[in-house]
Amino acid sequence: MGNGIKLDVSGEEVVAQLLHLATFSDDPNPAVTRIVFTKNDLLARGYVKELMAAAGLKIREDPMGNIFGRWEGSNVSTGAVVTGSHADAIPLAGAYDGTLGVIGPIAAVAALRRAGFRPRAPIDVLMFTSEEPTRFGLGCIGSRGMAGELTAALLDEKLDVNGTSFQAASTAAGYGGASHQEILEGTRIKEGAVAAFVELHIEQGPLLEKEGTQLGIVTAIAAPAALRVFFSGDGGHAGALLMPYRNDAGLAAAEVALAVEAAVLKTGAIDAVGTTGLFEIGPNTVNSVPREAKLEIDIRDINKDRRDAIVASVLKTVEEVAKRRKVRHRVEIINQDAPAICSDKVIAAATEAAEALGGSHKRMVSRAYHDSLFMARFAPTGMIFIPCRGGWSHRPDEFASPADIERGVKALALTLAKLAGSAGDETGAHTEL
Amino acid sequence: MGNGIKLDVSGEEVVAQLLHLATFSDDPNPAVTRIVFTKNDLLARGYVKELMAAAGLKIREDPMGNIFGRWEGSNVSTGAVVTGSHADAIPLAGAYDGTLGVIGPIAAVAALRRAGFRPRAPIDVLMFTSEEPTRFGLGCIGSRGMAGELTAALLDEKLDVNGTSFQAASTAAGYGGASHQEILEGTRIKEGAVAAFVELHIEQGPLLEKEGTQLGIVTAIAAPAALRVFFSGDGGHAGALLMPYRNDAGLAAAEVALAVEAAVLKTGAIDAVGTTGLFEIGPNTVNSVPREAKLEIDIRDINKDRRDAIVASVLKTVEEVAKRRKVRHRVEIINQDAPAICSDKVIAAATEAAEALGGSHKRMVSRAYHDSLFMARFAPTGMIFIPCRGGWSHRPDEFASPADIERGVKALALTLAKLAGSAGDETGAHTEL
Ligand SMILES: [Mn+2]
Ligand SMILES: [Mn+2]
Ligand SMILES: [Mn+2]
Ligand SMILES: [Mn+2]
Structure with a gap:
């Protein structure tokens, strides 16, 4: 296996965690409805932080509610390799969109750790705030904030159906800051702080399943x-x-x-x-x-x-x-918004990972919208797709198989390892990023 | 004035009756919602029958709930001259559509009686059941029944949103009969029983108001x-x-x-x-x-x-x-449904009436649907239109002025007098019908 890393990942265990996360829902399962900063969103955040802590990750939350779980690297002066996605869900959605890219990475770093791998660059598992536009009419709020694309005015202007602003809702949820400026500055990623970003996600389209291809490596995000x-x-x-x-x-x-x-x-x-x-x-x-x-x-x-x-x-x-x-x-x-072109280095790392796993893979375009779109504004970015049944998404019968999930988590782990490099190895791929 | 008849009609009084009728509504006035065979429809029927009785009309109701108020003529063997319209109203409609053609005729026959006129042919004031399709998805149910265009099966098949059939609803309202056949036969008009039909109605279009024309004489019904x-x-x-x-x-x-x-x-x-x-x-x-x-x-x-x-x-x-x-x-x-062409005799009688009143009038097409469409299947039929504000109809601000209403009622009265002929006058227009 790539980098000589022997990964032990249980797809079934990841699915069990995804289905537990799905229980924090305003609608009865299999439907999942989880709107940002509602009670169920806060319960889901709590569960994600529990899993991060159990995997030995050091938790930090920014003023907009983006949650980072850090695995420290041997080189404390280099930018982090970040992986993540969202856990909010539109009304009557399913258990896999976004959540796979939050739970999967925790399993990936745990497997890397068990395999004896130690990263040179820090690895952050990230859960974004409000990728879905359901509550405030704007998607990817957390990643827009990290990219520095929000304004102080927007924090007050983006209102939910009850007239509650993003500012008020995030403060009520325990986030926020002393001033709008402090919130924006505290969220925006400093130059060089993110060396690479990669997001694991179900395809939300039918191509991989239709062609029987096991992994998709994303080259551009529409x-x-x-x-x-x-x-x-x-x-x-x-x-x-x-x-x-x-x-x-x-x-x-x-x-x-x-x-x-x-x-x-x-x-x-x-x-x-x-x-x-x-x-x-x-x-x-x-x-x-x-x-x-x-x-x-x-x-x-x-x-x-x-x-x-x-x-x-x-x-x-x-x-x-x-x-x-x-x-x-x-x-x-x-x-x-502008489309994004994925980073050659991230594509190369994911391709190497997919080849090490020995299955089929293909390059493809992400036609759905993701936080990756905004991460690409300031960091080399890529995505890894796994097949989902019927190409379905945003519906209760959204589904990805445990085997596909296991393969996706392994591919992510090897990609992260490649991007972060091994502890002490100063000639790793990271320097080329 | 035409036929030497001196008519004394109060537009204000007719309006007062229309506005009282409007109080039988499921929505607060000025909106009027009155669905066939609901409590408010039955209350409206009671009020119409009170007015008919007060005008000395002899009331008969058929098995489908069409209400006839008869002014007997001197010749008991001739067909009746019939005038009428509907009092049901779609959700959030106004006070004039249909109702003018029910209340107006009662005022017209009362004025003819006060003027000393006595008809040769009987004159019937008629209130139709369910001109609007709101409850059973089919409009003009009463007039279709009178024209013999309904089937026994339809009485059971036409269901409201609660699955109640026309048959069940009409029976619950106190109508109906021993068998479906008896209901259909008891409603269908016998050959020769109606010598002519004329309906007074607001235009439901903007032409009369726009052109400042006082009366419309309908030549065809789309x-x-x-x-x-x-x-x-x-x-x-x-x-x-x-x-x-x-x-x-x-x-x-x-x-x-x-x-x-x-x-x-x-x-x-x-x-x-x-x-x-x-x-x-x-x-x-x-x-x-x-x-x-x-x-x-x-x-x-x-x-x-x-x-x-x-x-x-x-x-x-x-x-x-x-x-x-x-x-x-x-x-x-x-x-x-097939369009209808109006009867030359009714058009001639209405034209003579309009000219006797001395105002402006024009021939026009009715682009809205009326019970007249079905009456025309078996009887010489015509309509008289008065202007309505903005051409509006089926909305709470539907409005016709007391002066226009007064003129319409007088025109109707003279038309009825012409069509029915004077008592004892065996050379009247009726013989040509
Ligand atoms: Mn989504
Ligand atoms: Mn997503
Ligand atoms: Mn109508
Ligand atoms: Mn009408």
Whole structure:
């Protein structure tokens, strides 16, 4: 096995821990609903910290609630090799999204320790705060904070449905700080403090399972632009209002939904996707001309310029349709983050790990959104995917097999070992990062 | 004034009665919600019968709950001149739709009686059961029954949201009969029993108000075809599912909504209208490819063949889109009733009445659906429209002015007098009907 490290990992044990973590849920299992800073999120944090402590990791929490469990390295002056993911879950999700990348690493470092490995660079297991946008309408809050992409104003402006700000909710959960500035500074990662980041995750897509490939090594992370489009017209009775006098908000919306598809297909790029996932009209009765329409549109690509060109094309269509159909319109850009390209060094380390394990692997693109997207802003970053049943995610029947989980944890362990280097070995891969 | 009849009608008094009727509502006024055979519908029926009795009308109720108030004529062997409308109201509707055509006629016959007029043919004031489709998903149930267009099976098959059949609900309200056959036979109008039908109604469109015209004389009643279209695909993650593998039910629906409009516009006919009033997709979240879509489509015209050609064109598009997009589809025809052409005799009588009143009037098409549509199947039929504010209807701020109501009631009275003829006058217009 790679680096001569003999790993002893139990997939069944990791699954047992994932299923225990799943019990901290607002909905009955197998569904998992765990919203950041709610009681169940705090219980889950407690359980994760217990596991970290049992694995001999030294725990630190930052002012935004990101939790770090450190395995000290022999060289105290080098940046850390970090691995982690999230444990919050959207309503009626499953037990594996995010959580595998929190629990799995704890098992990975424990296995490395049992195998006699001692890292040169410190290894941090990390649990991020609020990767899911459920509560505050913004995803990856913890990693955005670590990347220095949040502002003091945002801490107060991001409100949940009850009008509670991120600032208030995190303070109530026992995090926070003396000032907004202190919170932001205390969360932001200092230059050089992270030497590399790697995230273990279920694929959330069908490719690995379909092809029978055991591991995916991620080369790029697509990032969504999300738009909200509103149209309003004057409505009217479906019988009485003649066609020339109509300004039908529903038809304007239908045109835009089709234009999203057309703009994506026009690129000819397989990596570009566009979806009108939300389509609502009002009053929404058979005998009324639609007066209002609301769309939510998701556009992703691994190429930022190409994605932004699709967004621009859709916005142009919105204007054109609104003018032609004489409907009022409003557009909100929910987010428009940059995609990330993974680090060659992390890809090489993960590839070496996968080859040492002797199974099949392939390079692939992450089409879902992860904290890795923001970690890549300041650190060499990569991801390791394992297959999940049907490509399903964000649903109660989300599932990854114990064997696949075991292989993923082993691949992560060997990747971490490669990136951190062995204690005392000053010629390790880390110097090239 | 026409026929030398001096009419004394108080618009204010009619409005006061309409507003009292509005108090029988499941929602607080000005909203009116009155679903057939609920407590408030039964209270409204009681009030209407009180007013009929006070006007000296002889009350008869048929097995489906249609209420007749008769003013006997001098000739007992001739068919009746009938006028009426409905008092049920969709959720959060207003105080004038339908009710004006129930309360107004009582005021009209009272005014004729006070003026010394005595009819040759009997005059019936009629309140129909369930013009609105709210409870049983089918509109104009009472008038369909009178036209003999219902079946015994339908009485049991038409269920409300609680699974109560029309049969059960009408029986619980004190109507019904010994057998389904007896109910249908007891409701169906015998040949020759109705010599003419005329309905007084607010326009439910903006034309009269916009043009400052005081009365509308209806020449044709458009009838809707209503379709329900379902598409289903496989859904998927908006990031992970690549475009070539999608079968997006929402985009199929968007194409059909636009095709409805295109098919209508292609006819070039101002009287043709088509509306996709209901558009729903599932799961309806920004990061999910739509798995399901449901449309409700309303297509109307005064020309049945042209309307049916539009329906056929839409159905063809549904098939074509489903095939091309590889989505499953299902279509339900909710209804596809024939439009009605109004009787020349009723139009002539109403026109004479309007001219006698000295105000402005115009011929127009009723683009909304009324019990008149079904009365026209077996009797010479017409409608008189008065302006309503903004063309609004089916909303709490529905409004018609006391002056317009007064004029409408007077026009109705003179039309009824003309159609019924004067007592003893065997050369009256009635013989030409
Ligand atoms: Mn997720
Ligand atoms: Mn995740
Ligand atoms: Mn109505
Ligand atoms: Mn009506």
